[in-house]
Each structure stands twice: as C-alpha cells, then as structure tokens.
Amino acid sequence: MSTFIEYMAEPTAQRALLACGLFGFANGFTSAFVVLRKSALRVGTLSHGLLPGIALAVLIFGLTAWSALAGAVFAAMIIGLGSVFLSQTSRIDQDSALCILYTTGFAGGYIILTKLNVRQKLDEWLFGSIMGMRDTDLWIAFGISVVAVLTLIALQRPLLIYLFEANVAASLGVPVRFLNYVTFGIVILVLVSSLQAVGCILSVGLLITPASTIYLFTNDARTLFVGGGIIGMIGSIIAFFLCFPLGWHISSTIILVLGTFFILAYIFSPKYGLFAKRIKPAAG
Structure with missing residues (x-):
C-alpha cells in the first residue's frame, strides 16, 4: 500500500476503523462504572484472568476465534x-476472592500454554490484532x-444511587445484589468483546482510562x-490514523x-489539574 487512500480502500482497514470507534465508545462508556465503583484493580485482575480460559479452550477445541472467545x-x-458469589456467601471479601x-x-x-505450540497466534489475544x-x-x-450501553443507560438511575449510597439504595427497594451481578457481568462482556482488538493485557x-480522564474535569x-x-x-x-504513517501497533x-489524554488532563484540568491545585493556595 503506497498511499493512505489505497490503505483505506482495503476492507481490513475499514473494519479496523469501525472497530476503533465501536470499542472506544463502548469501553469508554462502561469505564464510568469502573471509575465510580473504584474497581479498577478488580478489572485489571480480571483482564489477565482471561488467559486461562483461552488456554483451556485451545486445549480442548483447538485455536480458533470462537474457541478463544x-x-x-x-x-x-x-x-x-x-468472586462476587464467594464474597457474599463467606467471610472472604471480593478482592481476596x-x-x-x-x-x-x-x-x-x-x-x-507451556504444552501448546500456539505462541504466534496467542500473541494476538494477549496484545490484540x-x-x-x-x-x-x-x-x-x-x-x-x-x-x-443500553443496559447501563436503562439502569443509570438505580445504578448511581447504588454506587454512591448502597444502604440507601437497598432501603429504597433497589435490588442491590442483582444490580451488582448485572453490572459486573456487563463489564465482563465489554472486556471480552474487546479481546481480539486490544488483547487481554491492554484491554484494562x-x-x-477514558472515564478517569473525564473525572478530572467534572463531578457529574x-x-x-x-x-x-x-x-x-x-x-x-x-x-488508528497515527498508526499508518508511524507503523505502530494499533492496539x-x-x-x-x-x-496521553489522561496525563494532559492531570496537568492542565482547570478544576482538578496539577496546575490548578498549585494556583488555588497562592490565590488564597
């Protein structure tokens, strides 16, 4: 492909561009729940936990897109x-479980994985393709x-009450345990849907990151x-557009x-940025 126009004419490039927009929005929208729930560590652990499932499926069914998924x-x-079930039915907290x-x-x-010779294909599931x-x-x-996305929109009102005041939500009749299972299940599905695009290592x-960046600008x-x-x-x-001239890995x-967006927000956010924190005491 000698020019960018020829590159964009390829179906693979068109699918990749659509996937970037799709995965970016879905993951960014869902990331608000992760940030508000303060469960980034859990999601990070969960993303790496996808690997044993892929390995077991490859061992039983062979390495295909469907078996890995x-x-x-x-x-x-x-x-x-x-982990949710164990934490609710024992003395062990969810992080420990x-x-x-x-x-x-x-x-x-x-x-x-040490017994399987699928390293090249496996790299695509680890780091995305x-x-x-x-x-x-x-x-x-x-x-x-x-x-x-539609489920999170439909559950947004009870979800926000649950995230900020779980006890109040329970007193108002919000099915807290059911909501916990549903929202965590949504996070899992979004995480898995992005697996081939960005891999289980980078998916977290x-x-x-998207909602964490916005969190530095607003309390809403x-x-x-x-x-x-x-x-x-x-x-x-x-x-996506940077990768063509630079030759970088898209994921x-x-x-x-x-x-980079997050770092810029951390430094320059007028409300919660690094400079804003230093200017306020001086102004006072």
Missing part, C-alpha cells in the same frame, strides 16, 4: 462472578456493545458515561493515546 467468556464469568480465583486460574492456564478482525467479529462486538487500559456522574464514551472513541480513532497506540 468462548474460553475468555467462561474464565471471566467464573472468576468475576465467582478475586485474587485467589485469578492466580489459581492463571497458574493452570500457564501450565497448559484489530487488523485481523472479520465481519463476524465486528458484528459480535457490535451486538455486545449495544446491549452493554481501554476500560479505565452522568457526564462520566457520555464523556468517557466520547474520549474512548476519539482516542481510538486518532490512534498499543490506542492505549498510548488515551494515556
């Missing part, structure tokens, strides 16, 4: 929802993203959802661009 969903549900399930699963997955997405992959991701950055919880989605989408699309560039 199914394995990731299985691992995420077992580890993620399992998540750590136990994640490390146990990861250890088993690593043992399986957005240029390798097919139409089917894009439609599956689109369906998951639409369901996730896409699911945390509803703005975090929309703003996070917009930041995620814009950052992902910018990364890594997406996280790099979003990380």
Whole structure:
C-alpha cells in the first residue's frame, strides 16, 4: 500500500476503523462504572484472568476465534462472578476472592500454554490484532456493545444511587445484589468483546482510562458515561490514523493515546489539574 487512500480502500482497514470507534465508545462508556465503583484493580485482575480460559479452550477445541472467545467468556464469568458469589456467601471479601480465583486460574492456564505450540497466534489475544478482525467479529462486538450501553443507560438511575449510597439504595427497594451481578457481568462482556482488538493485557487500559480522564474535569456522574464514551472513541480513532504513517501497533497506540489524554488532563484540568491545585493556595 503506497498511499493512505489505497490503505483505506482495503476492507481490513475499514473494519479496523469501525472497530476503533465501536470499542472506544463502548469501553469508554462502561469505564464510568469502573471509575465510580473504584474497581479498577478488580478489572485489571480480571483482564489477565482471561488467559486461562483461552488456554483451556485451545486445549480442548483447538485455536480458533470462537474457541478463544468462548474460553475468555467462561474464565471471566467464573472468576468475576465467582468472586462476587464467594464474597457474599463467606467471610472472604471480593478482592481476596478475586485474587485467589485469578492466580489459581492463571497458574493452570500457564501450565497448559507451556504444552501448546500456539505462541504466534496467542500473541494476538494477549496484545490484540484489530487488523485481523472479520465481519463476524465486528458484528459480535457490535451486538455486545449495544446491549452493554443500553443496559447501563436503562439502569443509570438505580445504578448511581447504588454506587454512591448502597444502604440507601437497598432501603429504597433497589435490588442491590442483582444490580451488582448485572453490572459486573456487563463489564465482563465489554472486556471480552474487546479481546481480539486490544488483547487481554491492554484491554484494562481501554476500560479505565477514558472515564478517569473525564473525572478530572467534572463531578457529574452522568457526564462520566457520555464523556468517557466520547474520549474512548476519539482516542481510538486518532490512534488508528497515527498508526499508518508511524507503523505502530494499533492496539498499543490506542492505549498510548488515551494515556496521553489522561496525563494532559492531570496537568492542565482547570478544576482538578496539577496546575490548578498549585494556583488555588497562592490565590488564597
């Protein structure tokens, strides 16, 4: 491909651009829940916990897009929802339960991977291969993203009450336990839907950074959802266009661009930026 126009004429590039916008918005929108819930560490642990599911699926069914996706969903549900169940039915808190399930699963997955000769293909699931997405992959991701975003919109009012005042939410009749399962399940689905695009190693950055950036500008919880989605989408699309002239890996560039947005917000935000914190005492 000698020119950018020829590059964009390729179906693979067109799918990659659509995927960047789709994944960026869905993950950015969902990241508001992660930030408000203060569960970034849990999501980070969960994203790495996808690996044992992929390894087990590859061992049983061979390495295909469907087997890896199914394995990731299985691992995420077992580890993620399992940690919620253990924390609610025992004295163990959710962070401890998540750590136990994640490390146990990861250890088993690593043992399986050492016996399999699929390193080259496996790298795509670890670090993403957005240029390798097919139409089917894009439609599956689109369906998951639409369901996730619409569900969060529909549950936004009880969800915000639950996030800020769980006891008040319970007294108002909000099904707190059900809401906990549903929202955590949504996070898992969004995380898995982005697996092929950005990989299980980098996916946590896409699911945390956008709303964290907006969080430095506003106290409005509803703005975090929309703003996070917009930041995620814009950052992902910018990364796509940067990759052609620079020859960079798209998935890594997406996280790099979003990380740059966050650093700039941290420094220059007029409300909560680094400079704003230093100017206020001087003004007083």
